[in-house]
Amino acid sequence: MTDVDAFIAKLPKAELHVHIEGTLEPEMMFALAARNKVSLPFRSVEDARSAYRFENLQGFLDLYYQGMSVLRTEEDFYDLAFAYLEKAHAQAVVHAEIFFDPQAHVAQGVPFRVVLGGIRRALTDAYDRFGLSTRLIACFLRHLDQQKALDIYKDILRYADWIAGVGLDSSELGHPPRKFKDVFDRARSDGFRLMAHAGEEGPPEYVKEALDILRVDRIDHGNRSLDDAALVARLAREGIALTVCPLSNLKLGVVKDIARHPLATMIERGLVVTVNSDDPAYFGGYINENFRAVRNSLGLSAEMLGALARNSIRASFLPDAQKARLLARLDAYVRAL
Secondary structure, X not given: OOHHHHXXXXXXXXXXXXXXXXXXXXXXXXXXXXXXXXXXXXOOHHHHHHOOOOXXXXXXXXXXHHHHHHOOOHHHXXXXXXXXXXHHHHOOEEEEEEEEOHHHHHOOOOOHHHHHHHHHHHHHXXXXXXXXXXXXXXXXXXXXXXXXXXXXXXXXXXXXXXXXXXXXXXXXXXXXXXXXXXXXXXXXXXXXXXXXXXXXXXXXXXXXXHHHOOOOOEEEEOHHHHHOHHHHHHHHHHOOEEEEXXXXXXXXXXXXXXXXXXXXXXXXXXXXXXXXXXXXXXXXXXXXXXXXXXXXXXXXXXXXXXXXXXHHHHOOOOOHHHHHHHHHHHHXXXXXX
16 A cells, blocks of 8 residues: 555545445345345346446446345345445545435335435434434436426425435436426525536536526536536636546546546636545445545645545535534644655
8 A cells, every 4th residue: 555545545534425325235235135035137246246337327327226126124224324334434534425316215115214214323323433424415316307306305305304405316418407496496495405416428508507597505526517618717716516426437438537537627727626436336436446546547646635635524514613623633634644
């Protein structure tokens, strides 16, 4: 292990873009399938892992939704979430803002309260055991229509004390943010924090719509923002955070080579960039693997890695006092090296 790898391993950081369903490792998929008597199209764990080759976002999503079919009970969601939180703690994540897809589970007959109950217990236990703070983000599936988002929003609002924000994920192309204006307006008026996947495969116009129509607090991904100089200047001026996911971008063909990832350009242009894992079980790495990938391929210094970690804490939805405590911890770690 190099000195920089050791630096990354214990670097205090927040993760702001991780889908809990995307942390379902093949071993757990098979264990839950056996527990719930769910048939899988794979002969073995190795067979499942070999299927994790994707040409684009839709190819990944087809497998992603198939994998989550094994999640049936509150205990399943607890086991899934706690396994991620253990890994995050081991990788020096001090705060995590976690996405989940309630519509996908409800469509398979799993009640909203079952999904949320298991995840919530895991978040509570992780805080008690590790001191790992969390926020939960309920995402709308953009390939479905807005009425379905409004339908599930009733459940989200019922559990507003447990859910900090709403997001927008799933198939991007052909599903612009403007489709979801009404439900985002409602969520904003009800006090939720807002974010949306935009500019991963979709054009810069989708990022603009997320900002101007949905009025989001953060942009998830945002790579294609770089195609529009005026948008880049606006993002920098307004300090809008981008939750970038390097290994996800590589696996889904958003970039062809991690050495050509736009992260370094984003930093150079003054954007508030954070590094995250997205769906780590499918894309070959959790947050530290993503940090190492961009460090090794883009030549980022320890100072730049520290700045990315600072961005993640500042862009979180934590209260200012808690942010200050975590930033002090991060600064003390960086100074000690």
